[in-house]
Amino acid sequence: xxxxxxxxxxxxxxxxxxxxxxxxxxxxxxxxxxxxxxxxxxxxxxxxxxxxxxxxxxxxxxxxxxxxxxxxxxxxxxxxxxxxxxxxxxxxxxxxxxxxxxxxxxxxxxxxxxxxxxxxxxxxxxxxxxxxxxxxxxx
Numbered sequence: 455x456x457x458x459x460x461x462x463x464x465x466x467x468x469x470x471x472x473x474x475x476x477x478x479x480x481x482x483x484x485x486x487x488x489x490x491x492x493x494x495x496x497x498x499x500x501x502x503x504x505x506x507x508x509x510x511x512x513x514x515x516x517x518x519x520x521x522x523x524x525x526x527x528x529x530x531x532x533x534x535x536x537x538x539x540x541x542x543x544x545x546x547x548x549x550x551x552x553x554x555x556x557x558x559x560x561x562x563x564x565x566x567x568x569x570x571x572x573x574x575x576x577x578x579x580x581x582x583x584x585x586x587x588x589x590x591x592x593x
Contacts, residue, residue, distance in 0.1 A: 470520070472484050475533055481496060482497070483495050489554075489566075491553040492536070496547065496550055497546075497548070503538060503539075505537050506535070508533065510531060512530045536555060538552055
């Protein structure tokens with residue numbers, strides 16, 4: 455299979471939970487992410503071609519060591535709209551690829567900061583400024 459990504463994948467050291475915004479149901483765990491989309495590991499089959507609003511909480515970003523304890527705002531979540539593009543069975547789990555769609559300016563800014571933090575953790579970039587992408591909060 456040919457890899458058509460325009461942006462390199464950033465693998466997470468700790469899986470990051472992703473929830474469906476409307477139902478608050480856990481969809482799976484983000485295994486890698488780039489500017490175009492992400493891959494989830496999930497215990498459940500998710501319909502290919504379906505649009506989802508994914509929600510990631512700041513507390514989980516801290517737990518995954520993507521953010522320092524002093525970054526972000528408690529209770530804040532990042533939301534991205536994405537369409538499931540493919541699904542594959544991985545031992546006992548589904549791997550599901552998502553492509554981001556219609557990112558809001560705050561969603562794009564949060565994605566950029568998360569990727570910059572992951573690059574800094576891997577030693578490929580400088581540590582970015584504090585993560586402050588929560589609406590109605592100031593740093």
